[in-house]
Amino acid sequence: MxxxxxxxxxxxxxxxxxxxxxxxxxxxxxxxxxxxxxxxxxxxxxxxxxxxxxxxxxxxxxxxxxxxxxxxxxxxxxxxxxxxxxxxxxxxxxxxxxxxxxxxxxxxxxxxxxxxxxxxxxxxxxxxxxxxxxxxxxxxxxxxxxxxxxxxxxxxxxxxxxxxxxxxxxxxxxxxxxxxxxxxxxxxxxxxxxxxxxxKGTGIFQVTATGVEAHAGLAPQDGASAITALSEFVVAAAKVAAPDRGTTINTGLFRGGSAINVVAGQATAGVDIRVSSEAEQARVDEELDAIKVSDPRVRIDIDHAWNRPPxxxxxxxxxxxxxxxxxxxxxxxxxxxxxxxxxxxxxxxxxxxxxxxxxxxxxxxxxxxxxxxxxxxxxxxxxxxxxxxxxxxxxxxxxx
CATH class of the missing domain: 3.40.630.10 (Zn peptidases)
Known part of the structure; x- marks a missing residue:
């Protein structure tokens, strides 16, 4: 032209x-x-x-x-x-x-x-x-x-x-x-x-697992691993993603534990979430809150920080x-x-x-x-x- x-x-x-x-x-x-x-x-x-x-x-x-x-x-x-x-x-x-x-x-x-x-x-x-x-x-x-x-x-x-x-x-x-x-x-x-x-709208979620510390060799049964529980959560969270609806979930940061011979009492994960609609925001919130980990002694806390709207x-x-x-x-x-x-x-x-x-x-x-x-x-x-x-x-x- x-x-x-x-x-x-x-x-x-x-x-x-x-x-x-x-x-x-x-x-x-x-x-x-x-x-x-x-x-x-x-x-x-x-x-x-x-x-x-x-x-x-x-x-x-x-x-x-x-x-x-x-x-x-x-x-x-x-x-x-x-x-x-x-x-x-x-x-x-x-x-x-x-x-x-x-x-x-x-x-x-x-x-x-x-x-x-x-x-x-x-x-x-x-x-x-x-x-x-x-x-x-x-x-x-x-x-x-x-x-x-x-x-x-x-x-x-x-x-x-x-x-x-x-x-x-x-x-x-x-x-x-x-x-x-x-x-x-x-x-x-x-x-x-x-x-x-x-x-897409974005969420920057922080997920914290709080377990029970114990000696990994002397009394592992007394411990409740925050790392193991948070790993379970991360795998389950990935399944909440729905790419066909424009929803993706990525755990980009994972930290935890205090020493290699200690059952981890604390672990955190940073999760990036992308959605195309407010309806998907609500679904993701609900399904993440519903995730259960195998060890009931570990508490999972989710900071639902939706950063930008779609x-x-x-x-x-x-x-x-x-x-x-x-x-x-x-x-x-x-x-x-x-x-x-x-x-x-x-x-x-x-x-x-x-x-x-x-x-x-x-x-x-x-x-x-x-x-x-x-x-x-x-x-x-x-x-x-x-x-x-x-x-x-x-x-x-x-x-x-």
């Missing part, structure tokens, strides 16, 4: 500055920001703020929300130049997390430029796909939209440092700021170029998706697909409030949370131009 003159100028400019965008991406990647490394997170957020100010100037308003045991959350607001009225006009929230799943020290020895089977260059690094590329692209999108001369909405960036561990401190901030904005764009990576309009394409978001597709067509794209994915994001919180939100507006690549995650740098201009084009249309009311 042939791009319109204004859209073509925007995409051409994005191509011209693409090397600078990639440089900013790599600058962010080189500062490791593990969700559990508070000093690294603080340095990473300072770097992200500095980069934003370098590209866009000082914000009209900013606020840093202390995260306690999590990374801080920062909002930076840039006043708009448009006077749009009606639903969807005037104020856009761009959300992105700067924390990663990778422990500090992972960067050492990580191969940055990776060979590709399809002949395209790939850039790799811890957090490059999920989601430091999206952060840099979002900053540059506003810069390019400004340069285009189009009327613009007020734009608020929200950078949080605890998304990978459930947005424990940032969730109330996200919900508060989203309710003040007209639309939210989440700069998470795409699904092979598709935006994400449906995501996300679907709500009525408020459908016009936003239509607008993004219109912008993509104007920029010469054949299509802008949308899809449902198993992972959750901060978009789940916004969608649950009935507010318009699109997720997956960031990187094109693959390998989230896997060694060797990567982006295709040749997609950076188009993705940046897409967000810039959407911003340029949100100074006017959404149609739909």
């Amino acid at each position: 042939t791009a319109s003159p204004a859209a073509a100028a925007l995409t051409t400019r994005a191509q011209e500055v693409s090397p600078r965008i990639v440089d900013d991406i790599l600058t962010l990647v080189r500062q490791e920001t593990s969700s559990y490394d508070l000093p690294g997170l603080a340095t990473g957020l300072d770097l992200l703020r500095e980069l934003t100010v370098q590209r866009l100037g000082r914000p009209d308003h900013e606020h840093r929300y202390p995260g306690g045991e999590c990374g801080d959350t920062l909002t930076l607001t840039y006043a708009g130049t448009g006077t749009g009225t009606g639903t969807g006009a005037g104020h856009v929230l761009l959300v992105g997390h700067y924390d990663t799943v990778w422990p500090t020290g992972t960067l050492a020895g990580w191969e940055q430029l990776r060979p590709s089977d399809d002949g395209r260059d790939r850039l790799s690094g811890p957090g490059i796909f999920d989601m430091k590329t999206g952060l840099a692209q979002g900053i540059w999108a506003l810069k390019l939209a400004r340069e285009s001369g189009a009327p613009l909405p007020t734009v608020t960036f929200l950078f949080n440092g605890d998304e990978e561990i459930g947005s424990l401190s940032s969730r109330p901030v996200i919900e508060e700021v989203a309710q003040k904005a007209d639309v939210t764009l989440v700069l998470e990576p795409t699904a092979h170029g598709a935006v994400k309009t449906a995501r 996300m679907t394409l709500n009525a408020a978001s459908a016009p936003l998706l239509a607008l993004a597709r219109e912008v993509a067509r104007e920029q010469g794209r054949d299509s802008l697909p949308d899809t449902a994915v198993g992972g959750a994001s901060d978009a789940n919180f916004v969608a649950a409030l009935g507010l318009p939100v699109l997720c997956g507006m960031g990187a094109v690549g693959d390998g989230a949370h896997a060694q060797g995650e990567f982006i295709y740098p040749d997609t950076v201009p188009a993705q940046t131009a897409l967000v810039a084009g959407v911003l340029g249309r949100l100074a006017r009311p959404l149609r739909g």
Whole structure:
């Protein structure tokens, strides 16, 4: 499809500055920001703020929300130049997390430029796909939209440092700021170029088994092994999964015992649960509570911590998706697909409030949370131009 003159100028400019965008991406990647490394997170957020100010100037308003045991959350607001009225006009929230799943020290020895089977260059690094590329692209999108001369909405960036561990401190901030904005764009990576309009809800359950300690050689019969009981529970919990209904259950952490020659008196497991509906949430709760272990002396306690509600394409978001597709067509794209994915994001919180939100507006690549995650740098201009084009249309009311 042939791009319109204004859209073509925007995409051409994005191509011209693409090397600078990639440089900013790599600058962010080189500062490791593990969700559990508070000093690294603080340095990473300072770097992200500095980069934003370098590209866009000082914000009209900013606020840093202390995260306690999590990374801080920062909002930076840039006043708009448009006077749009009606639903969807005037104020856009761009959300992105700067924390990663990778422990500090992972960067050492990580191969940055990776060979590709399809002949395209790939850039790799811890957090490059999920989601430091999206952060840099979002900053540059506003810069390019400004340069285009189009009327613009007020734009608020929200950078949080605890998304990978459930947005424990940032969730109330996200919900508060989203309710003040007209639309939210989440700069998470795409699904092979598709935006994400449906995501599973997530549970982060902690299961504790409390048994009876005893000497493993002298009096094993006096003991009640918390490890054995919790192992039984984990096997039974896996059978509660129903992939055909979109429900998966994964025990990712298991700890227990005090010594090899002691019958374990304590054991804990961390269980990741993904569901596509509230009905499945209720079923999982009920069936996990009903699990019995063979030794009645062991007590099983379950912390039912549902973290993110399921996300679907709500009525408020459908016009936003239509607008993004219109912008993509104007920029010469054949299509802008949308899809449902198993992972959750901060978009789940916004969608649950009935507010318009699109997720997956960031990187094109693959390998989230896997060694060797990567982006295709040749997609950076188009993705940046897409967000810039959407911003340029949100100074006017959404149609739909």
